[in-house]
Amino acid sequence: MKLFYKKDGGVIQLIDKEKINEWPIELPLIFIEYIRNNQLKSYTDTKVQKEVEQYLDEILKDVAIPRLIEVLEGNKDDEILNALIRIEELANKKIELVKPIKPYIENLLKKDNKDILKLSKNILGSFTKAENRKKLAEKRKIMQLKEREFLEGKINGEEYAKARKEYLILKE
């Protein structure tokens, strides 16, 4: 177990990276997400929280992503397909988790296997949707600002209409 020592004398123990390496490929990501969402806050000690965050990043970088990439770069279509099914599930839950493997999924578009192509497109579609959602949220903020400025007479109608148009296009 990997040990993290709290200031109050308490110890937090997390499973070793080496053991995680033997897990089914989708599980390390689920574990990382689980600890981040459910346990991290309970550790209270900020120093330990940071150390655990670093350890989780380490697992992501050294174990979770390389293992997924290894499968995606391989030649076994059935393994790739299984990996993609799990990646799609994770992408629907939290797209940030699978962001580092986006280029490898893009490479799969060159494959002949119809199922692999379909799943790859779905996952890449999820990335596009997520990026659009992010852009829209940014635009919405700008739009709210413009609205306020327009009502206060700081910008003219033309400038407001231009911002509104950009926002609506992105929204559609």
Next chain:
Amino acid sequence: MPSKASTNIIWDEENDLLLLGKQIMEKQFHSLASVADITRLMKVLEKVNELLIKDLHATKREIFYSAVQLFGDQKNSDKSIEDVATMLYTTRNSTHIVASAKGSCIGRLRIRDKNDIIDLEGLGSGGWTISPMLDNIEILESDAEFILVLEKDAAMIRLSEARFWRKYPCIILTAKGAADIATRMFLRRLSKDLNLPVFTLVDSDPYGHYIHSVYLRGSKRLSYESPFLATPNIKLLGVLTRDLDKYKIPKDCRIPMNNTDIKRTKELLSEDFVKKNKEWEKDLKLALNLKIKAEIQALSTFGFEFLTDQYLPEKLTTGDWI
């Protein structure tokens, strides 16, 4: 195959374990006296082979039902299962033959059961039923500072209702009476992986002390499995005979020992591992002199919260254990 006779069960002083010695016994294929035994043994081996190849688990009861006429009684199939494990120099769990789930665990622990992450703090008051298929279980995370093993489910309910582990970071488990293989194996895994101090809370009677000894160094019947089941660093936290006076347990909450209790206490006192632990020997001798015993529940004479608010915290903080 290794002999399981009492003369071949030895106490390994260095590792503090009850182990099977080197004596070997023979079972003849062509003898009328042992042909039934051998046939049963082969049947179990066949089933073990099938389970391992298919990566499945079966209960002891299922093995019995796989050839009812051959086994006749479940005692026979159980014996053959033990013989197979002994012959293969492995644990029964490794043969994928398991007993039904019995023990439960609760507290500051997160585990993995195949692809599911289980939080043992978030399973209500019943806790997690210790899976007999421990090869599917992996310890993921814990911020516990000690492990508490309870003899009785009643004590588990008390600690669970008090959410004891929130104030005192710990993992609590019980086998609800006699220690079964899955609970012992899981406890050993916890103790080994997390390297935490382990304490038992048992009734102040010879049966409670015996349960503690089984967790500590294994049972004679399953001595071939001791290295995989025992938790040699476990401490007896209570209820000790000396606690009865120290905590002023009223006389009417103490039960007089019967002849069986006296006989069992004497048997325990004759064990080498008890003789070596002077404090344990002293407490058992005190019980024998006073000829009294008491249950964990006797502590609730001072209120239901006495166990969680005073007895356990005081014992743990003052280091009052054997």
